[in-house]
Amino acid sequence: MGRDLQVRVATPEDFEWIHELRHRVYAAELGQHPPDPAGRLRDGLDDGGNVYLVAARGPARIGFVSLTPPWSGRYALDKYLTRDELPLLTDEDPFEVRILTVEPRWRATAAAPLLMYAALRWTAARGGRRVVAMGRAELLDMYLAVGLRPVGRTVHSGAVTFEVLTGEVIELTRRARERYGAALERLRSAVDWRLDMSFAPRPDGCEHGGASFTAIGTDFRTLHRREQVVAADVLDAWFPPAPGVRAALAEDPAWAARTSPPSGAEGLLAEIATARSLPMETLAVGAGSSDLIFRAFGQWLTPGSRVLLTDPCYGEYAHVTERVIGCRVDRFRLRREDGWRIDPDRLSAAVGSGRYDLVVVVNPNNPTGRHAPAAELRSAIAAAPAGTRWWIDEAYLGYVDPAESLAELAATDPRVVVCTSLSKMYALSGLRAAYLVAEPSTAAELRRRTPPWPVGLPAQLAAVAALRDPEHYRDRWRRTHELRRQLATALAGLDEDLAVEESVANFLTVTLPPDGPSAAELVAECRRHDVYLRDLSPLSPRYQGRTVRIAVRDTAENARIVAAWGAALEALRSGSGSGSGSRTGSASRVETPAVAAVAAVGSV
The missing domain is CATH 3.40.630.30 (Gcn5-related N-acetyltransferase (GNAT))
Structure with a gap:
């Protein structure tokens, strides 16, 4: 050739x-x-x-x-x-x-x-x-x-x-x-x-956000770039952690860096138990929810297991079940025309056959941004076969209402486990802290399979301080909703053919018209302006290659997102855009x- x-x-x-x-x-x-x-x-x-x-x-x-x-x-x-x-x-x-x-x-x-x-x-x-x-x-x-x-x-x-x-x-x-x-x-x-x-897939086959860090520099030699890059491709909080968190990290960072933490994170477990009114023996902690997902699923599932995931769903679940463990995975399809809602009757019918070892529900769902009421999920779980375990991921529940948590059910029902990240809602993504709630014997078995020092000392200090200041975070979550609405209105005003869908959490999605550029092209063009967004196409064919997820940022960065989106649309429609093909x-x-x-x- x-x-x-x-x-x-x-x-x-x-x-x-x-x-x-x-x-x-x-x-x-x-x-x-x-x-x-x-x-x-x-x-x-x-x-x-x-x-x-x-x-x-x-x-x-x-x-x-x-x-x-x-x-x-x-x-x-x-x-x-x-x-x-x-x-x-x-x-x-x-x-x-x-x-x-x-x-x-x-x-x-x-x-x-x-x-x-x-x-x-x-x-x-x-x-x-x-x-x-x-x-x-x-x-x-x-x-x-x-x-x-x-x-x-x-x-x-x-x-x-x-x-x-x-x-x-x-x-x-x-x-x-x-x-x-x-x-x-x-x-x-x-x-x-x-x-x-790209010509080749990621080496691990799992599509993540976080491409914005490649622009900052993963070797950490050009960290000043963080001031220039809008990292709206990951769902990190736009706000800083609570003052008590910053004080705990600043008090003696040299000591926190060199000192081994409590080996079983006992103080963090006790603080979670107090803040959530849960027995301490129902808890297990990890270095982020992904740590808990890999550890728990690796214990419970085998290549012979059958798992039901919603579609679309957070990509880590498909990666772990299909590609790491090799389970048979079925999809419970969510539909845009239904507002991405989980129909509890349809879910009960799908699970009622008894063929599933595990059902995963992310609630609120990432990336659709929809929340299934706790009462509806409780009904579906109650009607499910006794041999079906439920994993409920509540990483973004604080943006809805902590009272909607199924943690109390998980603490007593051996079929239910609730996993909660402290990263997104508490502005601790860089520190990696999460916990799960399960009935005592299940939680104890997971703790036995947890290596010592699962969460670093700075992360334990920060998480404890964050849980002690709920009012700070409630105020920040309320402000997030305001910023999201403003961002949605500004994006919708750019083009009447854009379908802007707000979530209940700290992000929204925008779907491009079928005769316009693809999501990948739009995302690539925005990167020319140092604005990083998330193309949802690899997660599910439900998105038809046309939907972009945008994390809510502060007022100034949201303005940059809107400006970059508008410039990208203009460039792509005029034929002057770079596209994302390499x-x-x-x-x-x-x-x-x-x-x-x-x-x-x-x-x-």
Whole structure:
């Protein structure tokens, strides 16, 4: 391949060539469709359904692949099979990958593998967890080699026979990196990658916020940059901790740094018990809620466990259950048209089968920002089978009402555990302190599995002081609601096509219109102004690649967010924006093992 190979989303100018190449291959070459006098083969899903990724060398287009996302509401496979015959189209929200097509002269190059990999990355960046495809029967071994597997259905289209195939995005990504890692690294440094996601996923496969710290400097040599960067991609508090916290940290920092803390955080446990009116034996502490999640889930769950997560949901839960432990995970889908509300009756029906070992509910939910009333959750838990454990994450409950906590229930019901971070509500994210509430035997077992000194001395000092000043935080939480409303009003005023949704906590979400820039493009453009926001696309296909989460900051930083958003919209609509695709230099001809097989034209 030449030095100017690029991969991009198809532009309107590409479609004449796409339809002409499809006709040459699928009508003339393969006999899958009857010839058209105009020499064009169009697709019924092109009108609002399909997305095409194109590989080009300079002005010459050399291949494309088509994707149909689940939010289009229909698939090409619907022409051949009913949803009863292929329930995964309804149950799994798959992305359909189709019609990988390469110009004949480029079929012996890496064009087809590159397009397949691009389709996988595009799918993952939109929260896709499964793909479905039709693969030509004579190429089945090739599809098996890349990780796809037959579902037991065969379809016929003209003279061509296809196997229906599926694969999990996690597994397909792992296999691609393991089998073709060296070739992909050569491509990474060679291809002009113009898609709105990175070429490679994070090493741990879990998407987090916090990219703003890369702008400040993770080696801590340029910490002055913190004054220039608006870190609205993480949900840290905009306000400082209580005066007593700052006094405790400042009194003797040298002593606090060099001194081992109480080994079991006894004083912190006692303060939590007092502040929350809970028996001390029902508590366990950790260095942030993620510490408690990893520790508890690692004890309770195995690869044979089945877990129910809401969708969308805080990404750490899917990461731990699916990728670290390897559980079977099902999703309880929340819907924008329902206001992202958890319907307690629908939840009870989903859990009532008794097949779940664990149900996770983040309440208020991050990232939807909705709160499920405690009474509704209590009813759902009461109706659930005895063998189902519930994990209730209340990291943001202070922004609603501490009286809505299920901690009292968790202290007595062995099926319920409540986890609460002190990071977000108490402005202690940098110190890492959290606790969970469980009936005494469950809490005792977790404490036994906790290493000594689980929370550092500065964090223990700060957390104790914070819990002793509830009025300071109540005032800050009230002010957060005011700032959020002001930010929402200002963002909505930029463009009537923006859908601004306030949460009950310290963030809001903004959804871009379907015909506008993607969330990833908008987020990347805002970074040019040192404003960091969170693209929610990787968390769930519910967001359709168009929703951004914004943490509430103080008045001045909120004004910078609004200004950066407006400038980014203007730049992207005028075509002057940078986008988020990483243009990583020139391309060279790259061959891979099995290129001849993978590059063969098929309806993948």
